[in-house]
Amino acid sequence: MGELVVGIDVGTTKVCTIVGEVRDSDVYVLGLGIEPSQGMRKGMVTDLNALRASIVASAHKAEKTSGYEIGRAFVSLAGGHIESINSRGAVGIPNQRGVQLDDLERAMDAARAVNLPHGREVLHVIPRNYSLDGQAGLRSPLGMLGFRLEVEAHIITASVQGVKNLEKCVEDAGVLVDRFILNPLAAGDIVLTPEEREAGVMIVDIGGGTTDLAIFVDGSVWHTAVLGVGGQHITNDIAYGLRLPTELAESVKLTHGHADPKAVSSLEAFPIQPFGEELPTKVQRADLVHIVHMRVAEMFEMILKEAKRSGYDGLLKAGIVLTGGSSLLPGIKAVAADVLRMPVRLGQPERVTGMSEALKNPAYSTSVGLLKLGLIMDEEDARREGLRKHSNSRGSGWMRGFLRGVAERLLPREETGE
Ligand SMILES: Nc1ncnc2c1ncn2[C@@H]1O[C@H](COP(=O)(O)OP(=O)(O)OP(=O)(O)O)[C@@H](O)[C@H]1O
Ligand SMILES: [Mg+2]
Known part of the structure; x- marks a missing residue:
């Protein structure tokens, strides 16, 4: 039996609560509550009461299906207010005694001590690699001899x-x-x-109101960003372009939408009922596809720009993995490959069992991932807390939000059990 964990993915279009267990690498789902989300725009809360009601409905459903009461949960976060910076921290190693875990901790403390503008807080701090007396690119310098240890860290703020x-x-x-x-x-x-x-890869979660991306290189997180654009923008463009109410535009997108003009015949047409018309009219599917294509291509231009801004665009040998509800849009892969000129695949949660059929869908990648990553971060914190107590040094203020990468970096491989 694994440990019981709860994740609440508060998205712009849906709230998904999962009660589950993480067994080895699989997430075993015991209870699930998926409800439409209200009161959020571009990943930011716009109506506290409406969003609370959506969360209550989703959590209750997960409680009912699992038979457990939910007290606490790992919660997803995105939104245009997220920013990331890279920082370095350096410490001296005394007496040629070899680098110890505590030195890695001290270096991370130093990297974390950046001056944040007023009103911002640190969400995650992720070590990327270390250097020792100028020898760069070290994954784990534990035990190595040297005088000056430096860490390069990725800091995500909100x-x-x-x-x-x-x-x-x-x-x-x-x-x-x-x-x-x-x-x-x-x-x-x-x-x-x-x-x-x-190998180097970029994950892109295209949801309803946001597109969230993270770049992994050498097994660790190198860059993250949240763009305030998603599937709802495609729907809005269709509503505007074809003069349709938003709900109808959404259903037209789901039924006839396609992002790749090359894949759609110019002869295809379908009926719709626009504003101000008494009778249904026919729409050339190519016109719809043109609207969708323009927006999707623009989204990938933004993603490309972000990859370039990070400076790691040339390092993405494994290309880009698309997930999130909007990755279900037919033709999206071709447009991504066209704009980004790198390998593209679609991804969804695979290692999910139990009450899991609904979750094997790209819209739930973040929802399922919360349980696994949340637990890993907790274990990391516990390990670090133990280390702090053991060395009886500083307080634990900076520990919130550590990642799997840390386990691989802070501890020798044998100890991580991998
Ligand atoms: N088959 C499909 N074709 C095109 N779009 C789709 C399809 N299925 C779902 N979508 C779109 O996916 C979006 C919802 O995705 P998702 O559930 O990942 O969003 P979310 O997590 O609620 O939002 P966010 O993460 O942006 O806050 C909607 O805009 C919806 O129209
Ligand atoms: Mg989402």
Whole structure:
């Protein structure tokens, strides 16, 4: 039996609560509650009461199906207020005694001590690699001799208000937030293979209101970003372009939508009922596809720009993995490959069992990933807490939000059990 964990993925279009166990690498689902989400735009809370009600409905459903009461949960976080920076921290190693775990911790402390603008807080701190006396690119310098240890870390920050508003919604719904986890880290953990993360890959979760991405190189997180654009923007463009109410535009997208003009015949047409018309009219499917294509191509241009901005676009040997509900749009893979000029595959949670049929869908990558990554982060914190107590050094203020990569980096491989 694994440990019982709960994840609540608060998306722009749906709230998904999962009660499950992590058994080895699989997530075994005991209870599930998927409800439409209200009160969120582009990943930001816009209506506390509406969002709380959506979370309550989703959590209740998961409680009912699992038979467990939900007290606390790992909660997804995205939104335009997320930013990431890279930072370095250096420490001296005394007496030629070899690098110890505590030195890695001290170096991370130093990297974390960046000056944040007012109103921002640190969400995750992820070590990428170490250097010792100038020898760069070390994964784990433990035991190595040297005088000066330096760590390169990726720091993800969020607006304090953005986090507080979501925390309030979840806590008003009667659930304590165990920790917030950035969407693409959760999705990456469940969808990407270790080989992809080693080779260099970008995970892109295209949801309703946001597109969340993370770049993994050499097995660790190198860059993250949240773009305030998603499937709802495609729907809005269809509504505007074809003069349709939003719900109808959404259903037209789901029934006839396609992102690749080359794949659709110019002869295809379908009937719709636009605003101000008494009788249904016929729409050339190519016109719809043109609208969808323009937006999707623009989204991938933004993604490409972000990859270039990170400086790692040339390192993505395994290319890009698309997930999130909008990755179900037919033709999206071809447009991604056209714009990005790299290998593209679609990803969804595979290693999920139990009450899991609905979850084997790209819309639930982040939802399922929360359980696994949340637990890994907890284990890391516990390990680090033990280390702190043992060395009886500083407090534990910086420990929130550590990642699997840390396990591989801070501990020798034997100890991680891998
Ligand atoms: N078959 C499909 N074709 C095109 N779009 C689809 C399809 N199925 C779902 N979508 C789109 O996926 C989006 C929802 O995806 P998802 O459930 O991942 O979003 P979310 O997690 O609620 O939002 P976010 O992560 O942005 O806050 C909607 O915009 C929906 O229209
Ligand atoms: Mg989502």
